[in-house]
Amino acid sequence: MSTIDHASPDDATENRRAKRNVFVLVLAQAILGAQMPMLFTVGGLAGQSLASNICFATLPISLIVLGSMVTATPISAFMQKYGRRAGFAVGALGGALGGAIGAYGLYIASFPVFLLGSFLTGIYMSAQGFYRFAAADTATDEFRPKAISYVMAGGLAAAVIGPQLVKGTADWYVVPFLGTYLAAIALNVIGATLFLFLDIPKPKAPHADDPKGRTRLELLKTPRIAVAIICAMVTYALMNLVMTSTPLAVVGCGYTAGNAADIVSAHVLAMFAPSFFTGHLIVRFGVEKIVATGLVILAAAGAVALQGVDIANFYIALILLGFGWNFGFIGATAMLTAAHEPHERGRVQGMNDVLVFGGVTIASLASGGLLNCSGGTPVEGWSAVNMAMAPFLVLAGGALIWLMFQPRERSI
Numbered sequence: 001m002s003t004i005d006h007a008s009p010d011d012a013t014e015n016r017r018a019k020r021n022v023f024v025l026v027l028a029q030a031i032l033g034a035q036m037p038m039l040f041t042v043g044g045l046a047g048q049s050l051a052s053n054i055c056f057a058t059l060p061i062s063l064i065v066l067g068s069m070v071t072a073t074p075i076s077a078f079m080q081k082y083g084r085r086a087g088f089a090v091g092a093l094g095g096a097l098g099g100a101i102g103a104y105g106l107y108i109a110s111f112p113v114f115l116l117g118s119f120l121t122g123i124y125m126s127a128q129g130f131y132r133f134a135a136a137d138t139a140t141d142e143f144r145p146k147a148i149s150y151v152m153a154g155g156l157a158a159a160v161i162g163p164q165l166v167k168g169t170a171d172w173y174v175v176p177f178l179g180t181y182l183a184a185i186a187l188n189v190i191g192a193t194l195f196l197f198l199d200i201p202k203p204k205a206p207h208a209d210d211p212k213g214r215t216r217l218e219l220l221k222t223p224r225i226a227v228a229i230i231c232a233m234v235t236y237a238l239m240n241l242v243m244t245s246t247p248l249a250v251v252g253c254g255y256t257a258g259n260a261a262d263i264v265s266a267h268v269l270a271m272f273a274p275s276f277f278t279g280h281l282i283v284r285f286g287v288e289k290i291v292a293t294g295l296v297i298l299a300a301a302g303a304v305a306l307q308g309v310d311i312a313n314f315y316i317a318l319i320l321l322g323f324g325w326n327f328g329f330i331g332a333t334a335m336l337t338a339a340h341e342p343h344e345r346g347r348v349q350g351m352n353d354v355l356v357f358g359g360v361t362i363a364s365l366a367s368g369g370l371l372n373c374s375g376g377t378p379v380e381g382w383s384a385v386n387m388a389m390a391p392f393l394v395l396a397g398g399a400l401i402w403l404m405f406q407p408r409e410r411s412i
Contacts, residue, residue, distance in 0.1 A: 064364075
C-alpha cells in the first residue's frame with residue numbers, strides 16, 4: 001500500500017510505478033550522490049589547509065552534516081506539502097549553491113566562507129536522505145524493503161564516480177580542490193533534471209477530519225520506532241566518525257591523497273554493494289537480525305583498524321565499515337517505515353533524520369579532534385577514533401535485545 005496515494009488499484013500497478021520511481025532514484029543516487037564521497041574525501045584535507053587549528057580540520061564535514069540535520073524537518077514538511085519532486089529540486093539547488101560558495105572560499109582562502117558553503121551543501125545531503133523513503137512511497141508492503149535497498153544500491157556508481165572525480169579534478173587549478181567543488185556544482189545541475197521523471201503523487205491536502213497521528217513524543221515512546229532511530233543513529237554516526245578521519249589518517253601515516261581517495265572509494269562501494277540483496281535478506285530473516293549483523297560487522301571494522309596502519313588494514317577496515325553501515329542503516333530504515341501510519345510519514349521521517357544527522361554531526365566533530373588532538377601521532381589518534389565506537393555499539397545492541405522482550409508490533 002502506498003504511503004502517499006491511498007487509492008492504489010492493485011499491487012501489480014503500484015509496483016510498476018514503484019519500479020519506475022526506483023529507477024529514477026537510483027540514477028539520482030548515482031549522479032547527485034557522487035558529490036558526497038567527493039566532498040567527504042577532500043573536505044577534511046581542504047579544511048586542514050585553511051583552518052588555523054588542525055583540531056578543526058574536519059569541521060567542514062561537520063557543517064555539511066549539521067546543515068543536513070537542521071534542514072531535515074523543513075524539507076520533510078516541504079515534501080509533505082508540495083511533493084517529493086519539489087523537495088529534491090530544492091536539495092539539488094542547495095548542493096549547487098554550497099559547491100559554489102565552497103569553491104569561492106577556497107579561492108579566497110577563507111575558512112569561514114568555506115564552512116558556509118559546507119553548511120549549504122547539507123541541504124542536498126538532507127534531501128538525499130529522503131530518496132530511500134521516496135522509494136517506499138508507491139511500493140507494496142512486500143516490495144518496500146527491496147525498493148529501499150535498490151535505491152541505496154545506486155550509491156555503487158556514486159562510489160566510483162565521486163572518488164575518480166576527486167583524482168581528476170583536485171589539481172585542475174593552482175588552488176587545491178577548487179576543481180572538485182566546481183565539479184560538484186555540475187553534478188547538481190545535471191542531476192536535478194532527473195526528478196522531472198518521478199511519478200509520486202503529491203500528498204492530499206489535509207482535512208479537518210483526517211487522523212492527526214501520534215505526537216512526536218508518542219512516536220518516540222513506540223518501541224520499534226525508538227529502536228529503529230537508535231540503531232540508525234549509531235550505525236550512521238559510527239560510519240561517519242571513522243570515514244571522516246580516514247583521509248587524514250591515511251595521509252598522516254605516510255600515504256598519498258590518491259591512496260586516501262581509493263580507500264574511500266572501496267569503502268563507499270562496500271556501503272552500497274550489499275544493497276542488491278539486503279532487502280531480500282530482510283524479507284527472509286527479519287529486520288532485527290540484519291541490523292544486529294550490521295552492528296557485529298561494525299565492531300569487526302574497528303578491531304581490524306586497531307591491528308595496525310598498513311594500507312591493507314585501512315582497506316579491510318573501511319570495507320567492513322561499509323558493509324556494517326549497509327545492513328544496520330537499511331535495516332533500521334525498513335524497521336521505521338513499517339512502524340508508522342501513512343499520515344505520520346512527514347513527522348516520523350523528519351524527526352528520524354534530525355536525530356540521525358544530529359548524531360552524525362557530533363561524530364564528525366569528534367572525529368577530527370580524536371585523530372589530531374587525542375594522541376601524539378596519527379597512529380594514536382586513529383586508534384582513539386576506532387576505540388570510541390565500542391560504547392555506542394553496546395547501546396544499539398542493547399536496544400535490539402530490549403526490543404525482543406516487547407509486545408510484537410506492526411513490522412516487516
